[in-house]
Amino acid sequence: xxxxxxxxxxxxxxxxxxxxxxxxxxxxxxLSDTVTxxxxxxxxxxxxxEPGQFNMLYAxxxxxxxxSMSGDRKAEAFVHTVRDVGAVSGAITRLAPGAVIxxxxxxxxGWPVKEAEGSDVVIVAGGLGxxxxxxxxxxxxxxxxxxxxxxxxxxxxxxxxMLYRHELEQWRQRLDIDIAVTxxxxxxxxxxxxxxxxxxxxxxxxxxxxxxxxxxxPEVMMRFSVNALxxxxxxxxxxxxxxxxxxxxxxxxxxxxxFGPTFVCKDGPVMRYDRIAKxxxxxxx
Ligand SMILES: Cc1cc2nc3c(=O)[nH]c(=O)nc-3n(C[C@H](O)[C@H](O)[C@H](O)COP(=O)(O)OP(=O)(O)OC[C@H]3O[C@@H](n4cnc5c(N)ncnc54)[C@H](O)[C@@H]3O)c2cc1C
Ligand code: FES
Numbered sequence: 001x002x003x004x005x006x007x008x009x010x011x012x013x014x015x016x017x018x019x020x021x022x023x024x025x026x027x028x029x030x031l032s033d034t035v036t037x038x039x040x041x042x043x044x045x046x047x048x049x050e051p052g053q054f055n056m057l058y059a060x061x062x063x064x065x066x067x068s069m070s071g072d073r074k075a076e077a078f079v080h081t082v083r084d085v086g087a088v089s090g091a092i093t094r095l096a097p098g099a100v101i102x103x104x105x106x107x108x109x110g111w112p113v114k115e116a117e118g119s120d121v122v123i124v125a126g127g128l129g130x131x132x133x134x135x136x137x138x139x140x141x142x143x144x145x146x147x148x149x150x151x152x153x154x155x156x157x158x159x160x161x162m163l164y165r166h167e168l169e170q171w172r173q174r175l176d177i178d179i180a181v182t183x184x185x186x187x188x189x190x191x192x193x194x195x196x197x198x199x200x201x202x203x204x205x206x207x208x209x210x211x212x213x214x215x216x217x218p219e220v221m222m223r224f225s226v227n228a229l230x231x232x233x234x235x236x237x238x239x240x241x242x243x244x245x246x247x248x249x250x251x252x253x254x255x256x257x258x259f260g261p262t263f264v265c266k267d268g269p270v271m272r273y274d275r276i277a278k279x280x281x282x283x284x285x
Contacts, residue, residue, distance in 0.1 A: 020104070022078070024096065027095065033093070038077040038079055039079075046076070051110050051135035052269065054069065055067055057102070059091035062087055068081075071135060072138040083128050107265060109266075119212045122212075123137060124198070125152070126155045126225075151204050154168065154181045154197065156181070178204060181193065182194065202231075240272055241271055242270050243268045245259055250265045260278075
C-alpha cells in the first residue's frame with residue numbers, strides 16, 4: 001500500500017486530539033453542584049483505563065476539561081464525577097440522559113494499585129479528591145487479600161457536602177478496612193470526627209516501611225497529609241499525590257499543565273512524592 005493511500009484511510013478518530021462521541025447514559029445528582037455521569041461510546045467499546053487516569057470531556061460549543069475516572073474499571077461505561085465550578089464543568093453537569101459529549105482519553109499516569117500489592121495501603125481523600133481515588137478503592141477492595149492493612153481517610157467541608165455518602169457507609173460496614181471520615185464544620189446531626197483529614201493519620205496502624213499512600217484533594221490538604229505520613233515514617237518514594245493543573249492538549253504538546261520540569265498530563269496526574277518534593281513545597285508553581 002502506498003503512503004498516499006494509507007493517509008487516505010487514516011480515520012479522524014485515530015487523532016488523539018479528536019474527541020469520540022459518547023452518549024450520556026445516566027446522571028446521578030450527588031450534591032447540589034456535583035453530578036456523576038455514565039458515558040457510553042456511540043460506536044464500539046470504551047477503552048480500558050487505569051485508576052487515577054483522566055479523560056478530556058468536551059461540552060460541544062463550550063469547551064473541554066480534564067475529568068478523572070471515578071468509576072469501576074470493570075464497568076461498561078466511563079464514569080465521571082463533575083463539580084460545576086465554571087463554564088465547561090457547568091455545561092457538563094447540566095447534561096441529561098441521551099445528550100452527547102466528546103471524549104478524548106484515557107490519559108496520564110494512574111495510582112500504583114498493582115505495585116502496592118503485598119503492602120499496607122493508606123488512602124487519603126479530601127472533598128472531590130475522593131472521585132479519582134474511587135477506582136483505586138474498587139480495585140483494592142475487589143482484591144482485598146492481596147493487600148495488608150487498608151485504611152481510607154476522607155475529609156469533607158461539612159456533612160451536607162459529603163461525596164458518595166451512601167458508599168462510604170457501605171465501606172464502613174466492612175471489617176477488613178479502617179475507614180475514618182471527618183468534617184471541617186459539623187452540624188447538629190453529625191456525631192463523627194471534626195477537624196482536618198491529616199489529623200486522622202497519627203491514629204492509624206500500619207507498617208510505615210511497607211505502606212503505600214495515595215492522596216488526592218486540595219493542594220494544602222495534600223501538603224499536610226504528606227507531612228503527617230512522613231512524620232509517621234512512610235518513605236517519600238511510597239507516597240503518591242494526584243496533581244491538578246489546567247489542561248489543553250493532555251498529550252504533552254502545549255505546555256499548559258507544566259509543573260516545574262514535568263507536565264501533569266503525561267508525567268502525572270499521579271506523581272511519586274519524592275520526584276516532586278521540591279516543587280510541591282513551592283506554592284506559587
Ligand atoms: C487531571 C485532572 C483531573 C480532574 N478531575 C476532575 C474531576 O474528576 N472532577 C471535577 O469536577 N474536576 C476535575 N478536574 C478539574 C476540572 O478540570 C476543572 O474543574 C475545570 O477545568 C474547570 O473548568 P471550567 O471551564 O468549568 O471552569 P473555569 O472557567 O476554568 O474556572 C472557573 C472558576 O473556578 C475555579 N476553579 C477551576 N477549577 C476548580 C476546581 N477544581 N475547584 C474549585 N474551583 C476551581 C477557577 O479558578 C475559576 O475561578 C480535574 C483537573 C485535572 C487537571
Ligand atoms: S496539557 Fe498540553 S502539555 Fe499538558
